[in-house]
Amino acid sequence: MSHAITTDLAAYASAARFSDLPDAVRREGVRSIFNILGCIIGGARHPGVDVVDNALQGMTGEGKATLIGRGRGTDTLHAALINCLASSIYSFDDTHEQAVVHPSGPVFAAALALAETRPVSGEALLTAFILGVELECRLCKALTVPPAKGSMAWSGTGITGGIGAAVAAGHLLGLNMTTMRTAMGIALSQAAGFRAMHGSLCTPLMPAQASQTGLRAALLAQGGFTSSAAALEGRYGFLSVFCEQPDLDALTGGLGERFEILRNTYKPYPCGIVIHPIIDACLHLRSKHGLDATRIASVEILASPGAMALCNNRDPRDELQAHVSLHHWTAVCFIRGTARIQDMDTETAVKDPALMAFQNRVNATLDPTRGADSAKVIVTMTDGRRYTCEIEHGIGSASRPMTDQELEVKFSDMSIPVLGGNRTRALIDQCWGIEKLSNAGDLARAAR
Amino acid sequence: MSHAITTDLAAYASAARFSDLPDAVRREGVRSIFNILGCIIGGARHPGVDVVDNALQGMTGEGKATLIGRGRGTDTLHAALINCLASSIYSFDDTHEQAVVHPSGPVFAAALALAETRPVSGEALLTAFILGVELECRLCKALTVPPAKGSMAWSGTGITGGIGAAVAAGHLLGLNMTTMRTAMGIALSQAAGFRAMHGSLCTPLMPAQASQTGLRAALLAQGGFTSSAAALEGRYGFLSVFCEQPDLDALTGGLGERFEILRNTYKPYPCGIVIHPIIDACLHLRSKHGLDATRIASVEILASPGAMALCNNRDPRDELQAHVSLHHWTAVCFIRGTARIQDMDTETAVKDPALMAFQNRVNATLDPTRGADSAKVIVTMTDGRRYTCEIEHGIGSASRPMTDQELEVKFSDMSIPVLGGNRTRALIDQCWGIEKLSNAGDLARAAR
Numbered sequence: 001m002s003h004a005i006t007t008d009l010a011a012y013a014s015a016a017r018f019s020d021l022p023d024a025v026r027r028e029g030v031r032s033i034f035n036i037l038g039c040i041i042g043g044a045r046h047p048g049v050d051v052v053d054n055a056l057q058g059m060t061g062e063g064k065a066t067l068i069g070r071g072r073g074t075d076t077l078h079a080a081l082i083n084c085l086a087s088s089i090y091s092f093d094d095t096h097e098q099a100v101v102h103p104s105g106p107v108f109a110a111a112l113a114l115a116e117t118r119p120v121s122g123e124a125l126l127t128a129f130i131l132g133v134e135l136e137c138r139l140c141k142a143l144t145v146p147p148a149k150g151s152m153a154w155s156g157t158g159i160t161g162g163i164g165a166a167v168a169a170g171h172l173l174g175l176n177m178t179t180m181r182t183a184m185g186i187a188l189s190q191a192a193g194f195r196a197m198h199g200s201l202c203t204p205l206m207p208a209q210a211s212q213t214g215l216r217a218a219l220l221a222q223g224g225f226t227s228s229a230a231a232l233e234g235r236y237g238f239l240s241v242f243c244e245q246p247d248l249d250a251l252t253g254g255l256g257e258r259f260e261i262l263r264n265t266y267k268p269y270p271c272g273i274v275i276h277p278i279i280d281a282c283l284h285l286r287s288k289h290g291l292d293a294t295r296i297a298s299v300e301i302l303a304s305p306g307a308m309a310l311c312n313n314r315d316p317r318d319e320l321q322a323h324v325s326l327h328h329w330t331a332v333c334f335i336r337g338t339a340r341i342q343d344m345d346t347e348t349a350v351k352d353p354a355l356m357a358f359q360n361r362v363n364a365t366l367d368p369t370r371g372a373d374s375a376k377v378i379v380t381m382t383d384g385r386r387y388t389c390e391i392e393h394g395i396g397s398a399s400r401p402m403t404d405q406e407l408e409v410k411f412s413d414m415s416i417p418v419l420g421g422n423r424t425r426a427l428i429d430q431c432w433g434i435e436k437l438s439n440a441g442d443l444a445r446a447a448r
Numbered sequence: 449m450s451h452a453i454t455t456d457l458a459a460y461a462s463a464a465r466f467s468d469l470p471d472a473v474r475r476e477g478v479r480s481i482f483n484i485l486g487c488i489i490g491g492a493r494h495p496g497v498d499v500v501d502n503a504l505q506g507m508t509g510e511g512k513a514t515l516i517g518r519g520r521g522t523d524t525l526h527a528a529l530i531n532c533l534a535s536s537i538y539s540f541d542d543t544h545e546q547a548v549v550h551p552s553g554p555v556f557a558a559a560l561a562l563a564e565t566r567p568v569s570g571e572a573l574l575t576a577f578i579l580g581v582e583l584e585c586r587l588c589k590a591l592t593v594p595p596a597k598g599s600m601a602w603s604g605t606g607i608t609g610g611i612g613a614a615v616a617a618g619h620l621l622g623l624n625m626t627t628m629r630t631a632m633g634i635a636l637s638q639a640a641g642f643r644a645m646h647g648s649l650c651t652p653l654m655p656a657q658a659s660q661t662g663l664r665a666a667l668l669a670q671g672g673f674t675s676s677a678a679a680l681e682g683r684y685g686f687l688s689v690f691c692e693q694p695d696l697d698a699l700t701g702g703l704g705e706r707f708e709i710l711r712n713t714y715k716p717y718p719c720g721i722v723i724h725p726i727i728d729a730c731l732h733l734r735s736k737h738g739l740d741a742t743r744i745a746s747v748e749i750l751a752s753p754g755a756m757a758l759c760n761n762r763d764p765r766d767e768l769q770a771h772v773s774l775h776h777w778t779a780v781c782f783i784r785g786t787a788r789i790q791d792m793d794t795e796t797a798v799k800d801p802a803l804m805a806f807q808n809r810v811n812a813t814l815d816p817t818r819g820a821d822s823a824k825v826i827v828t829m830t831d832g833r834r835y836t837c838e839i840e841h842g843i844g845s846a847s848r849p850m851t852d853q854e855l856e857v858k859f860s861d862m863s864i865p866v867l868g869g870n871r872t873r874a875l876i877d878q879c880w881g882i883e884k885l886s887n888a889g890d891l892a893r894a895a896r
Contacts, residue, residue: 055667186653
């Protein structure tokens, strides 16, 4: 790999402007920000966020950055860590349609925290955010989407979130090509995260760590720190360690023409995205046929390779394991007819005897040809009747994107318990109008 | 890998006590601490440390932890980052004889910072330090030393320093097996660093980042955070992502009986350790034969695979590249007859025309069978005379360890310019007597 990939990407990321971004790209950028801000608010008071914030007491600075939904100011690095952690702690954030990466959390948390410490317009924040997401998604695609030959073992967001945060922060700091390349290199050199942590709090900590180290990388680069000029393509570099055979065209092809944010998707359900088509099918069957869960003998699921690899977990013990248990959500759908945050509460849902018992009637089988947004569910009743539903593309997938209105419902469900109805309504309007904001930090302050 | 490796290691690390450590192990622990404390002081005022400390201004807490040699207190996490960065910024730290890991920096910086915030005896600090180093070195051996089949591309200290810091900090916090295992898991999930960064400030930032995240992992575990119970051996776990075929016996065999710190080595020269035998040979030839550098026509070096892979860099442009340039140090040896920190100063050494010109007369050739602490140097004079020196084991290698007195000289060379002669002398005595200290934090305060 002799081509100067890192340099080319840094040149693009430092030079691109708001006026270079097509309308559809700006629009999806706003939708992504809207969705992730709601997720930050929704996760802000999660006990796992409390643990981190409390454990680090006394180790943060006083500052203008907002801990969203927690009613306190702090320094930018801590805000990036905590807000990103909150954004992903319910696995309710966004997902790139092809690469298994949740792009917005690390990028937005870093950019917003920085935007509170200096005058940054809504346009500037949106531009920086879109560019950060662009590089993050391109890199994750290059590692994992065929023809790339990568490994399922790495956490895509963990290892590519840092470059996204660094690019967004670097853009807001006005870094030139050279310092942007340095920022990217520093962030890449700290890329981390693997999937053995699924079902533990380390999973949302990975994007949080990426956000914080990416932001720090931009600050260090601005201050004169150094890194390799070939962090991606160099010998013993990022691409060589994280991928057997990267797809370089996915990384550098059509820069400024093809935009990955157009492939971003938002989740209607707060769990592993590969479970979503299963939930769609289960809710559809229950509603259409008025099924009584107590009369269901068994549920057969033909699941995608992704669902089987990540979520084939019967009998989760707590909320985080329930996140990634297709058995849990299948039980929730048939018994409760819902799939909300409160449906994975450890005490009232995960340990609900009815839900636990139902899981033993759920069996998942690998369907190797099935896409990640697809599932087939076959219900057999105790009287022998059978019902089948096949979902080709789940709600929230790229083929069936969530509407703005659906996003507002999701936002409100998460925000109203934290900020109340009036502030939530005002924040929704402010967020849709982000391009018009003269001071983008207002978004964070309104969500304090 | 069904064996509960992470659990076994956590059980050992949480239960071991000072009385379990043989005298020789304690002694080498003291020597390792002595050496790394000197390195922290020596690097404390490096411009690269200034960059990080300045860039993070306002993003740290007020606290009792000392920024060694910088005359300021800060919070424990920032102290771990900055002190570890200082310890490795001149590549003057320690190295395990087999695994390419520099164990003490991440572990000591984390443990010392924590020891300043609560009452910790010298015995307790020494015990925690030795255990942290033990797990870090075992893990790095398991990844890289045959029969393991690992990759040269990862930074050994970057990816294993975190578990070392987490274990040391966790031991000081009194974590039990379960929380220690959690701390290890969190730290492992954030392991990062690859070697493309050689010659840039990202190289010393990797251990610094490991120290900080390892310390943070212990604090989070204490606070109730969660991680996988099988972070090392689990599916998609640490061992699977960082190594093709790990050597599990190196990781878990003889716990409490075999101690890796006994294989720790200290550097007489502030550069990549694989260059050291070359320096020994060059200094020996110059001194023994009274060689005049201006009459040297060429220098042939038969170098180890490690030296060729990491340090075959002609014409470095700055101090950090000079660190890992065998051509630079060969020129320094023959022209100056020394190999000190000031011999890699960018302005007065790296850009010294005489040194730059001499490098063109240096050629290195791979000797595939040669060990990393070995080199052969052949000097040809302009009049045709030839001189040869072969070093089987360089000074500072495990076979020719530095004496306590040599360590004191190294310490004094680094400390006197920062702390002055009297404080340096007092600190040396205090450090050798660490086992007797009732409050180990005194060490840091004495080096403020």
